[in-house]
Amino acid sequence: MIDKFVPSLADAMAGIQDGATVLVAGFGPGTPELLMQGLANSGARDLTLVMNAGGRDDGPVAELLATGAIRKLICSFVRPNSVAGRQFAAGTLDLEIVPQGTLAERIRAAGAGVQAFFTPTAADTILAEGRETRVINNRLCLLEYPIFGDVALIDAWQADRFGNLTHRDSARNFNPIMAMAAKLTIAQTAHAVDLGAIQPENVHTAGVFVQRVLHVPV
Amino acid sequence: MSDTSFKPLNRDGIARRIAQDIPEGWFVNLGIGIPTKVSDFVTDREVIFHAENGVIGIGPAPDEANINPYLVNAGVQHISLITGAALVHHADSFAIARGGHLDLCVLGAFEVAENGDIANWARSPDEPVKQVGGAMDLAVGAKRLWVAMEHNTKGSGESRIRTLCSYPLTAKGVVRRVYTDLAVLDVTPKGFAVVDTIPGLTRKTLEERTEAALIWP
Numbered sequence: 001m002i003d004k005f006v007p008s009l010a011d012a013m014a015g016i017q018d019g020a021t022v023l024v025a026g027f028g029p030g031t032p033e034l035l036m037q038g039l040a041n042s043g044a045r046d047l048t049l050v051m052n053a054g055g056r057d058d059g060p061v062a063e064l065l066a067t068g069a070i071r072k073l074i075c076s077f078v079r080p081n082s083v084a085g086r087q088f089a090a091g092t093l094d095l096e097i098v099p100q101g102t103l104a105e106r107i108r109a110a111g112a113g114v115q116a117f118f119t120p121t122a123a124d125t126i127l128a129e130g131r132e133t134r135v136i137n138n139r140l141c142l143l144e145y146p147i148f149g150d151v152a153l154i155d156a157w158q159a160d161r162f163g164n165l166t167h168r169d170s171a172r173n174f175n176p177i178m179a180m181a182a183k184l185t186i187a188q189t190a191h192a193v194d195l196g197a198i199q200p201e202n203v204h205t206a207g208v209f210v211q212r213v214l215h216v217p218v
Numbered sequence: 219m220s221d222t223s224f225k226p227l228n229r230d231g232i233a234r235r236i237a238q239d240i241p242e243g244w245f246v247n248l249g250i251g252i253p254t255k256v257s258d259f260v261t262d263r264e265v266i267f268h269a270e271n272g273v274i275g276i277g278p279a280p281d282e283a284n285i286n287p288y289l290v291n292a293g294v295q296h297i298s299l300i301t302g303a304a305l306v307h308h309a310d311s312f313a314i315a316r317g318g319h320l321d322l323c324v325l326g327a328f329e330v331a332e333n334g335d336i337a338n339w340a341r342s343p344d345e346p347v348k349q350v351g352g353a354m355d356l357a358v359g360a361k362r363l364w365v366a367m368e369h370n371t372k373g374s375g376e377s378r379i380r381t382l383c384s385y386p387l388t389a390k391g392v393v394r395r396v397y398t399d400l401a402v403l404d405v406t407p408k409g410f411a412v413v414d415t416i417p418g419l420t421r422k423t424l425e426e427r428t429e430a431a432l433i434w435p
Contacts, residue, residue, distance in 0.1 A: 027271040027308070028294040029287060052308075077351045097348040100270060101312030101355030108309035120358040121316060124390035126343050127350070157288075169288035169305060173271050176307040204307070 004163040004213045005192065012186050012214040013038040016151055020044060023107065023149035023178040024051040024061075030171030032155040032188045034216050036060040039153065040067045050107070050147055052100065052174060053077040054084030065093070074147065076100040097127070102144055104177060110146035111180025111209070117144055149182030156205070156213075159189035160196075163210030164203045172204060179209040188216040224418035226399035232366050234259045236324060236397050241265075244321035245274075245314075247356055250293050252366040253324040266300075268320060270352040272311040275303025292352065315352065316359035323360035325353060327367050327393075329383045332409040332430045334393045336365060337385035357389035369398035370427055377429035379403065379410060400424060409433055 006012045012035065016022070024036060039047075040063055049070045054077065055061025062083040064070065072094035078084045087093035098106065099121050109117055118141035123133050132143040154175040157168035165187060167175050179185045187205075192215040227235065229252045237259035240246060247268045248254050257267050257276065267276040270292040277298035280286070284298070291297045306314075314320060327338040336357055339350050357363055367378055379396065395413070396403045401424055402413040411433040415424055425432060 028290045077349050079349070095348075097350050099350050099354040100308075100352035101316050101359070104308040104312045105316070119316065122350075122354045123358075124387055125354060126386050127354075167307075169286060169299075170269075170271050170273050170290055171288045172305060172307050174308045177309045 001161075003161045004207070004210060005159075005161055006212050006214055009034060009038045009214060012188075012212050013042045015184075016042050016044045018044055019046045020150040021048040021050060021148065023147070023152040023174075023182055024049060025152070025154045025174040025178045027052055027170070027173040029169070030155045030167060030173045030175055031060060032153045032186075033060045035153040035155075035186055035188050035214070036064050040064045040069065045069050046071045048072040048074065050074045050103075050149065050178075052103070054079065054082055054095075056082050068092070072096065074098060074103070076103050099127070103147075104174065106144055106147045107149075107174070107181045108177045109144075110148045111177060114146060116146070118142065119144055147181065149178065150184065152178040152182035152185040154179050154185060154187045154205075154210075156187050156189040158191045158193050158198055159187060159210075159213045159215075160193050160198055160207070161213075162195060163187070163207030163213055164198050165189065165205040165207075165210060166198055166202060167204050176205040176209075179205045184212070185210045186212045186214070188214045190216065190218045223420075224400075224416055224423070226369075227416060228399070230255060230258075232397050232399055235402065236364065236366055240322065245319060247315060247320050247323045247360065249323070249325035249353065249356070251326040253326060254291075254293065256324055256366075268311070268314055269297070270308075270311055270315065270356075272306045272308055273297065273299070273303065274306065274311075274314070275300040277303070312352070312355055315356050318359060318361055320356075320360040322362050322364060323356045324364045324366055325356065325388075327365045327378070327388075328385050329378050329380050330365050330367070330393050330396050330405070331380045331383045332405065333382075334391040334405045335383045336363070336388045336393050337383040338365075338388045340386045343386050353388050357392050362394045363392045364395045364397060365393050366397045369400040375427070377427060379428045379430050381430045400427065403432070406433065411435070
């Protein structure tokens with residue numbers, strides 16, 4: 001029988017290697033906060049963290065960064081006055097700033113097997129300095145590569161034992177695409193439901209993209 | 219600056235002026251700051267507002283009792299949905315922006331140049347920490363880009379309407395129109411063309427407060 005539910009946070013987080021690239025979903029709602037705590041406590045080091053923004057002074061991102069386990073952060077936005085901003089200023093955190101749409105598309109590309117793409121976004125900016133550009137359809141475009149995750153931590157509203165997920169309202173955000181882009185996708189879900197309870201046409205993230213599910217009732 | 223016969227628009231005033239120019243049926247993304255206020259003044263037309271985090275059909279801000287913690291806009295503020303709204307994931311949401319599906323994006327800016335360049339994300343190339351967000355995607359992807367900003371900087375009164383931008387660019391040659399507290403300016407192949415000005419503002423005063431050349435009707 002296929003059953004992707006795991007009984008504990010420790011089981012959910014088992015086997016994350018030092019040096020892994022970890023995709024973490026969320027944009028306000030849709031952030032897998034318990035799994036982020038699990039990552040912070042997992043002992044894995046030298047990690048590359050990929051998420052939309054670098055967080056604030058407190059909260060799950062700050063707690064994760066404060067462990068010192070993150071070597072590099074790839075995101076669209078870092079506040080100077082935050083744990084991430086100060087770690088970067090102190091030279092203890094590498095930072096790669098990516099326009100938000102390019103970040104989403106690089107993640108989606110990884111999940112779809114696209115090995116590179118060209119986009120006009122940022123092609124005319126200092127973010128393109130020293131990088132390959134090409135004029136396509138009369139527009140200057142910048143070469144971008146996918147972001148492959150070793151692990152993705154995602155959040156769901158409902159999950160069944162096949163790993164089919166729904167996401168509530170705008171809590172969907174990066175969850176479906178990060179699930180696609182990682183070798184090991186771990187979901188925390190507010191509700192565990194029976195197989196068939198989610199109508200097939202209403203599945204937001206198909207179970208094929210999900211390896212482990214932890215039920216975290218709200 | 220001794221000319222006091224005019225009253226610059228406040229931020230709501232700029233937003234209200236922009237709202238006048240948005241026709242029914244457009245899909246519109248509003249940036250953070252003055253642009254966010256624009257939707258408050260579009261009340262008599264069906265205009266669909268998009269947020270980068272996957273919301274198509276933003277409704278009015280909810281009152282305390284009706285906050286849905288799972289529903290936010292790109293500024294992570296609580297929102298409501300209009301009847302007929304749609305929700306998508308982040309890559310689809312940016313496909314809307316980057317794929318040319320937005321009729322209009324309104325962004326704030328530090329500077330706009332007469333060639334349509336926009337600078338709105340960093341005040342210096344050496345700024346240690348970068349705050350890009352989705353501005354670069356929206357600026358190149360929307361069918362038309364308008365900018366809402368104050369005409370001059372708060373401190374020294376420097377013109378934000380420039381011959382060339384001095385700050386790092388968000389995108390080149392993309393701005394179509396600028397709405398400031400003093401005037402509405404179109405970006406044309408020949409430079410900034412004055413569309414209208416606030417009551418009481420003289421041509422001389424606007425030219426004194428604008429670094430770039432102005433084309434008058």
